[in-house]
Amino acid sequence: MQQGFAAIDIGSNTLRLLIAEPSAGRDKTHWHQLAYDHYITRLGEGLHTEGRLGEAGMARALEGLQQFAHRITEYGIAPECVNAVATAAMREAKNGQTFLDRIGQETGITPHIISGNEEAATCLAGAASVLDEQTRRDMLLFDIGGGSTEFIRAGNGLMRDAISRKLGVVRLVEAHLHSDPPSTADYRAMIDTAKQHLEQVASFWKDAKPPSHLVGTAGTITTLAAIHLELVPYDAERVNNHVMLIEDVHMLRDHLLSMSHEQRTAIPAIEPGRADLIIAGLAIVEAVMRRWHYDRLVTVDAGLLEGAWLQAAASESRKVE
DSSP: OOOOEEEEEEOSSEEEEEEEEEOSSOOTTOEEEEEEEEEEOOTTTTHHHHSSOOHHHHHHHHHHHHHHHHHHHHTTOOGGGEEEEEOHHHHHOTTHHHHHHHHHHHHSOOOEEOOHHHHHHHHHHHHHTTSOHHHHHSEEEEEEOSSOEEEEEEETTEEEEEEEESOOHHHHHHHHOOSSSOOHHHHHHHHHHHHHHHHHHHHHHTTOOOOSEEEEESHHHHHHHHHHHTOSSOOHHHHTTEEEEHHHHHHHHHHHHTSOHHHHHTSTTSOTTOTTHHHHHHHHHHHHHHHTTOOEEEEESOSHHHHHHHHHHHHHHHHHO
16 A cells, blocks of 8 residues: 655745655656645745744644645644645744744644755755656756745756745735836836846856756746646646747736736636736746846746655655665
8 A cells, every 4th residue: 555645835925735645657747646735825924024924924824734734634644754844934034933833733743944955956856857858957947935036957857056045926026016007117126126136146156057948836937837828727737848938928927017916816827815926926037037048938837845745755765665
């Protein structure tokens, strides 16, 4: 009988759960999904100004985690087979460790805070497991989160280097989105902020040539791909390895910037809570493509969550051996 495993991604914006069992055959995804769930919690809301996690965000996260705990129990997943990781919001918040302890006490889930480098490596493992071989050979993977974006250069699925920047969609929205529909000035401020961070990434690379393929993951990327593909309902398999040209990104930008928050909320592919964040995400995507002259973006649904699941499965396998 196959053993199931669970992974939880406690992000600055979104809380996600994957329950799966290892694939019986040589399926490239390595797992058979049993359950998936997610909630937009905006856990990192106000963090960049207050330096602390707010009560409302923590309450939303706890509510979601309690639901996750019930699902994990339903599927009979043992505690040692659960890998729960917390990212930028929990790393930076003055009360991050206190909230971590509270999660354990109130839900029975015991997350651990991972560093930016650990987040990058875990994200790469998840994404590489479903990407085409040609893309994996030489790629720049970027993972847009609520509080940070990770930039990972990789070859043949192996990480060459990674850098995490405090460039997240929640941060950008709170700092720069003041108009509805978004004004040119609002969007330009987001682009300019993103550009400052990208110059730091470029300095970290020390004039090295950018990888051949640009790959994006996480909610902004999958939402843009879903809009582009007109996916209703959402289909992760169609998002994986989908290609958007720079012209497609510009078309989506112009379309979404012309709409009010209410109009964007009505788009089936944009889930509740993401209608403002998608504007900030677009600014990051456009800035990245411009900075390194990429004319194509490969999208991937798998990332940190799937990487965390692979870690759980590998860890238990080593114990058995």
